[in-house]
Amino acid sequence: MTANAEVALPPELHPYDHLLRSADLPTIWCPGCGIGTAVGALIYGFEQAGVPKEKRVIVGGIGCSSRIVFYAKTDAYHTTHGRTIPFATGLKLCNPSLNVVAFAGDGDLFAIGGNHFIHAARRNMDILVVCINNFNYGMTGGQGGPTTPAGALSTTTPYGNPEFPFNLPNLAWATGATYVARWTTLDVRRLRNTFADVVNRHGFRFVEILTPCPVSFGKTNKIGSGVEEMEYYQALEVLKSRVESTEITKTDIELGKPIVVGTFVDRERETFRERYVRVVAKARGSKS
Amino acid sequence: MAIANSLQTSHGSRAPIDKPTRHHGTVHVIELRCKECNFCVQFCPEEVLEISDHYTPRGYRPARVKTGKEGDCIACRFCEHVCPDYAIYVVEDSP
Ligand code: SF4
Numbered sequence: 001m002t003a004n005a006e007v008a009l010p011p012e013l014h015p016y017d018h019l020l021r022s023a024d025l026p027t028i029w030c031p032g033c034g035i036g037t038a039v040g041a042l043i044y045g046f047e048q049a050g051v052p053k054e055k056r057v058i059v060g061g062i063g064c065s066s067r068i069v070f071y072a073k074t075d076a077y078h079t080t081h082g083r084t085i086p087f088a089t090g091l092k093l094c095n096p097s098l099n100v101v102a103f104a105g106d107g108d109l110f111a112i113g114g115n116h117f118i119h120a121a122r123r124n125m126d127i128l129v130v131c132i133n134n135f136n137y138g139m140t141g142g143q144g145g146p147t148t149p150a151g152a153l154s155t156t157t158p159y160g161n162p163e164f165p166f167n168l169p170n171l172a173w174a175t176g177a178t179y180v181a182r183w184t185t186l187d188v189r190r191l192r193n194t195f196a197d198v199v200n201r202h203g204f205r206f207v208e209i210l211t212p213c214p215v216s217f218g219k220t221n222k223i224g225s226g227v228e229e230m231e232y233y234q235a236l237e238v239l240k241s242r243v244e245s246t247e248i249t250k251t252d253i254e255l256g257k258p259i260v261v262g263t264f265v266d267r268e269r270e271t272f273r274e275r276y277v278r279v280v281a282k283a284r285g286s287k288s
Numbered sequence: 289m290a291i292a293n294s295l296q297t298s299h300g301s302r303a304p305i306d307k308p309t310r311h312h313g314t315v316h317v318i319e320l321r322c323k324e325c326n327f328c329v330q331f332c333p334e335e336v337l338e339i340s341d342h343y344t345p346r347g348y349r350p351a352r353v354k355t356g357k358e359g360d361c362i363a364c365r366f367c368e369h370v371c372p373d374y375a376i377y378v379v380e381d382s383p
């Protein structure tokens with residue numbers, strides 16, 4: 001194959017090679033998929049925040065995004081569909097010194113895993129939840145799900161989605177998350193800074209990342225290739241930070257309408273563990 | 289008085305404090321990882337990059353620096369950060 005001779009080998013390795021399972025690159029994700037961009041941003045966040053390598057844990061569920069566990073060189077667990085948050089919760093409670101990130105798709109976290117999400121947020125579990133929102137079930141052929149915009153096309157809504165989708169930041173805010181942000185993969189700088197800022201914090205933190213899925217959602221809805229979906233975001237993004245509670249409902253995503261991105265919520269609440277430790281101390285004290 | 293004198297004498301020779309520093313970078317593409325997604329090409333603020341006309345053994349045409357644009361990279365690293373396959377990175381040249 002003549003092409004081989006033309007492949008120039010780099011004089012050095014990519015600056016992230018020691019943080020990746022680099023022998024497995026390129027990733028399995030479709031060309032134009034944005035998940036790899038989000039993974040790189042999370043790795044940067046760990047590095048920048050100085051999280052010790054042996055304390056980094058990523059929990060993936062089932063779906064395209066959960067393949068993160070095969071590329072990010074951290075301790076990782078690839079759990080069953082929808083159980084990303086329960087596994088992450090157990091891990092963090094058993095070993096509070098770990099820095100636990102649950103990284104999964106909109107289907108995993110908000111369809112089958114929806115109950116886990118709201119209850120972990122309500123309890124203020126000490127985990128960072130990252131949702132790759134590509135508006136459909138990409139891996140299994142582009143079926144509609146709980147984040148598919150109203151009217152959008154998918155293989156299960158060929159005449160337009162009759163349902164309304166979840167507004168994920170609104171849901172996270174309403175159920176008690178202490179930090180809520182939404183970015184697209186085009187906002188990679190802000191996304192990197194967000195991860196660097198929140199990865200070491202306590203409490204239930206939620207970051208939604210709108211990600212191109214050219215082979216399913218992009219194609220079905222005639223948005224086009226991955227880069228065209230990025231241009232779609234570029235055209236429609238509106239940056240707003242610290243959205244007031246009355247305003248958060250205005251961050252709904254509708255096809256072809258402006259998409260509000262930013263850090264919406266940043267507040268303090270006692271975590272589940274802090275409260276639990278107090279209750280245990282009280283119970284022990286009353287016995288003696 | 290001494291202070292005023294020293295200010296006067298240094299005034300003519302001091303380096304301007306607001307001189308803009310222009311960063312410059314050298315782009316490296318790990319061709320076998322590139323999947324021709326075009327993110328780096330489309331969003332490079334200096335339009336330094338393009339898609340090659342040859343194919344890698346994986347069947348993609350990798351990104352490359354345009355001929356004549358080798359000196360135009362400002363080392364903003366957007367390409368490096370947005371690349372989903374860790375296929376491009378930038379080394380900042382010392383000024
Ligand atoms: S199906 Fe969609 S989300 Fe999955 S890898 Fe392909 S582009 Fe990415």
Ligand code: SF4
Binds near residue numbers: 331332336363366
């Ligand atoms: S570092 Fe910035 S200017 Fe240089 S090639 Fe990459 S995107 Fe373009």
Ligand code: SF4
Binds near residue numbers: 325373376
């Ligand atoms: S962003 Fe990466 S994979 Fe995409 S064209 Fe550029 S170098 Fe290739």
